[in-house]
Amino acid sequence: MSPPLEWYLLFSAALFSIGLVGVLVRRHVLIIFMSVELMLNACNVALVAFGRHLNTLTGQNFVVFVVTVAAAEAAVGLGLILALSRHKDTVDVGEMDILKH
Amino acid sequence: MEAYLWIIPLAPLIAFLVNFLLGRRMTDAATGLFATGSVAVSLLLSVLVFVQLDPEHVLNIELYSWIPSGAFQVGVGAYVDQLTSLMLLVVTSVSLLVHVYSIGYMRGDSGYYRFFSYLPLFTFSMLMLVLSNNFLQLYVFWEAVGVCSYLLIGFWYTRASASNAAMKAFIVNRVGDFGFGLGVVLIFVTFGTLAYADVFARAEDVAAGTLTVITLLLFMGSMGKSAQWPLHTWLPDAMEGPTPVSALIHAATMVTAGVYLVARANPLFEAAAGTLTVVAVVGLVTALLGATIGLVQNDIKRVMAYSTISQLGYMFFALGMGAYVSAIFHLFTHAFFKALLFLGAGSVMHGLNGETDMRRMGGLRRYMPQTFATLLIGSLALAGVPPLAGFWSKDEILGLAFIEHQYWIYGLGTLASFFTAFYITRLMALTFLGSPRFDTETIHPHESPRSMTVSLWTLAGLSVVAGFVGAPPEAGFIHRFLAPVFEHGPEATAEHAGGFTTEVLLLMLTATTVSVLGIVLGLAVYAWRTPALDPAVWGRRLRPVYNMLVHKYYYDELYDSLFVRTSRALGGGLWRFDARVVDGAVNGMARSVSDTGGTMRRLQTGLVGNYALAISLGLVALVAYLFFQV
Numbered sequence: 001m002s003p004p005l006e007w008y009l010l011f012s013a014a015l016f017s018i019g020l021v022g023v024l025v026r027r028h029v030l031i032i033f034m035s036v037e038l039m040l041n042a043c044n045v046a047l048v049a050f051g052r053h054l055n056t057l058t059g060q061n062f063v064v065f066v067v068t069v070a071a072a073e074a075a076v077g078l079g080l081i082l083a084l085s086r087h088k089d090t091v092d093v094g095e096m097d098i099l100k101h
Numbered sequence: 102m103e104a105y106l107w108i109i110p111l112a113p114l115i116a117f118l119v120n121f122l123l124g125r126r127m128t129d130a131a132t133g134l135f136a137t138g139s140v141a142v143s144l145l146l147s148v149l150v151f152v153q154l155d156p157e158h159v160l161n162i163e164l165y166s167w168i169p170s171g172a173f174q175v176g177v178g179a180y181v182d183q184l185t186s187l188m189l190l191v192v193t194s195v196s197l198l199v200h201v202y203s204i205g206y207m208r209g210d211s212g213y214y215r216f217f218s219y220l221p222l223f224t225f226s227m228l229m230l231v232l233s234n235n236f237l238q239l240y241v242f243w244e245a246v247g248v249c250s251y252l253l254i255g256f257w258y259t260r261a262s263a264s265n266a267a268m269k270a271f272i273v274n275r276v277g278d279f280g281f282g283l284g285v286v287l288i289f290v291t292f293g294t295l296a297y298a299d300v301f302a303r304a305e306d307v308a309a310g311t312l313t314v315i316t317l318l319l320f321m322g323s324m325g326k327s328a329q330w331p332l333h334t335w336l337p338d339a340m341e342g343p344t345p346v347s348a349l350i351h352a353a354t355m356v357t358a359g360v361y362l363v364a365r366a367n368p369l370f371e372a373a374a375g376t377l378t379v380v381a382v383v384g385l386v387t388a389l390l391g392a393t394i395g396l397v398q399n400d401i402k403r404v405m406a407y408s409t410i411s412q413l414g415y416m417f418f419a420l421g422m423g424a425y426v427s428a429i430f431h432l433f434t435h436a437f438f439k440a441l442l443f444l445g446a447g448s449v450m451h452g453l454n455g456e457t458d459m460r461r462m463g464g465l466r467r468y469m470p471q472t473f474a475t476l477l478i479g480s481l482a483l484a485g486v487p488p489l490a491g492f493w494s495k496d497e498i499l500g501l502a503f504i505e506h507q508y509w510i511y512g513l514g515t516l517a518s519f520f521t522a523f524y525i526t527r528l529m530a531l532t533f534l535g536s537p538r539f540d541t542e543t544i545h546p547h548e549s550p551r552s553m554t555v556s557l558w559t560l561a562g563l564s565v566v567a568g569f570v571g572a573p574p575e576a577g578f579i580h581r582f583l584a585p586v587f588e589h590g591p592e593a594t595a596e597h598a599g600g601f602t603t604e605v606l607l608l609m610l611t612a613t614t615v616s617v618l619g620i621v622l623g624l625a626v627y628a629w630r631t632p633a634l635d636p637a638v639w640g641r642r643l644r645p646v647y648n649m650l651v652h653k654y655y656y657d658e659l660y661d662s663l664f665v666r667t668s669r670a671l672g673g674g675l676w677r678f679d680a681r682v683v684d685g686a687v688n689g690m691a692r693s694v695s696d697t698g699g700t701m702r703r704l705q706t707g708l709v710g711n712y713a714l715a716i717s718l719g720l721v722a723l724v725a726y727l728f729f730q731v
Contacts (some may be wrong), residue, residue, distance in 0.1 A: 024714050097707035 124214025277325015381421020522619025
């Protein structure tokens with residue numbers, strides 16, 4: 001007998017919140033990037049849980065896509081971070097405020 | 102007559118256009134001759150009009166429809182009757198002589214071509230004014246001569262006094278023209294048309310009260326243009342313009358437009374109740390006011406300006422008595438002898454390097470015999486010495502007042518006539534008699550060139566003979582000639598026949614005696630220097646009166662404090678209101694937007710974290726809302 005759906009959803013929500021707080025409060029750009037990944041995976045947990053609950057494979061299909069896209073995104077994102085850190089000579093998001101101008 | 106009538110105003114208009122547009126590249130002689138030639142053409146054709154005039158029927162031509170707008174139909178046309186014809190003669194002849202005179206007088210002036218374009222422009226406007234066949238055309242050219250007057254008073258515009266005088270003339274005239282404009286509107290409202298022929302034909306069908314309002318408004322225009330009390334203050338200042346301008350515009354023609362207006366609209370004035378009394382009173386007050394101020398002025402042109410005001414007053418009280426022919430007769434003779442006096446004064450100034458103060462003249466008779474002789478004729482004509490022009494016309498007005506039992510008009514008019522004889526004698530004595538009061542070492546007075554003396558002699562000749570068209574009184578040529586124009590006037594129905602009756606001869610004798618008395622007194626004071634009549638002593642003895650006259654009854658001071666200062670204060674106040682309240686509101690609006698933007702701008706930190714936080718909080722709020730709503 002597997003645990004009920006709510007547990008999975010609560011777990012997913014907790015994971016998402018941790019990721020969100022990480023994005024908001026951390027200053028290191030890499031940590032923020034990893035927090036975003038955490039939020040993505042929280043979504044994946046919720047999708048799989050729903051797929052199981054509704055007895056369909058659509059959720060798991062979706063997750064496979066998300067993982068694929070996340071891998072590509074990680075490659076692009078890490079590249080951007082690298083370029084940015086070289087350009088600005090810092091990895092602190094507090095310094096990256098050129099949108100203001 | 103229709104074939105050439107339109108050339109009369111067209112010729113000076115062409116001269117204006119050519120001289121104004123091309124004058125800079127033409128030689129001075131060419132511009133002067135061209136302008137003079139054009140006016141000569143007008144004069145010739147005016148004589149032709151006079152000769153060919155059909156006494157039985159008024160020529161009323163509609164040249165073209167100017168404003169065809171529903172019921173409001175206004176054309177440009179010509180209305181030629183005896184009055185028009187006479188005015189054409191006066192305007193073109195004086196204008197021609199002034200043009201000829203100016204060729205010499207203005208020689209060497211840097212604005213020569215400008216002068217000879219404004220002068221034909223004025224002549225054109227004045228001719229169109231006289232030729233008008235409806236009130237709107239009259240009004241437009243009434244304003245046009247005002248503009249020309251403005252341009253010519255301010256001809257030497259680099260002098261502050263000239264440009265101020267020009268503005269004063271224009272603004273004072275606005276006061277009168279405001280009334281005139283309202284009068285024209287009211288004529289249209291009342292009659293539904295502005296054409297003379299229709300309006301005059303129906304004058305008697307309209308309530309007398311309405312006509313009183315209309316005629317009083319029209320008369321306001323006359324008061325402004327003809328410098329009648331209390332709008333007389335602009336004319337003496339207008340002497341800032343070149344002297345030929347003073348002769349043509351501010352003595353002979355434009356200022357008589359007010360007299361022409363009343364005479365032209367005589368059917369309206371006759372049918373209106375009470376207006377003619379106002380006209381008579383204003384005229385009488387002006388005649389006395391001008392003559393008394395003229396007694397003490399020291400500027401030769403100003404004496405003549407006040408003389409003009411006073412003589413115009415005579416014309417108006419003649420109109421007020423219903424003696425239209427006498428008024429026009431006086432206009433006719435006055436045009437010649439006053440133009441002569443002004444041109445003579447110009448000749449004196451020309452010989453004295455522009456000096457106008459009579460206290461620095463004297464003894465000029467030896468230096469300028471021709472100017473002296475012609476001015477003497479003009480002065481005697483003004484003083485009313487028989488048989489010169491002024492005697493016939495002015496004394497006819499006074500005589501009429503007596504015959505019509507208007508004794509107070511007669512008495513005051515005769516008093517003014519005495520003053521007139523006195524001040525013109527004073528002017529002549531101070532200028533030409535005695536010994537020179539200028540520095541004979543540095544100033545060498547000389548007689549004026551031929552082109553100027555020719556005009557002087559011609560006008561002198563006219564001043565001698567012009568009076569005979571009105572002799573004998575009330576039965577002369579001019580009375581028979583103008584009778585059809587004023588067929589509704591009291592003159593047409595008067596019981597006395599005119600001519601040399603015993604009464605008329607006695608009146609003539611009285612008038613001549615008064616004039617001679619004035620002249621003798623003037624000579625006694627200023628030429629023979631009788632010790633008992635020393636002007637300095639009498640000036641001290643009659644100090645309050647003297648001061649009042651020297652300050653021209655304080656009208657300038659009164660108007661300055663009453664109107665000029667208040668309107669300046671009002672203007673200043675409105676300007677401050679505009680600068681602070683109106684502009685303040687607009688600027689304040691802009692500033693508040695800018696300030697709001699500046700405040701809001703701080704929200705945009707450029708830090709992605711802040712934006713993300715805002716998005717998250719928004720999301721949480723949205724979800725919470727949806728969650729709790731269900």
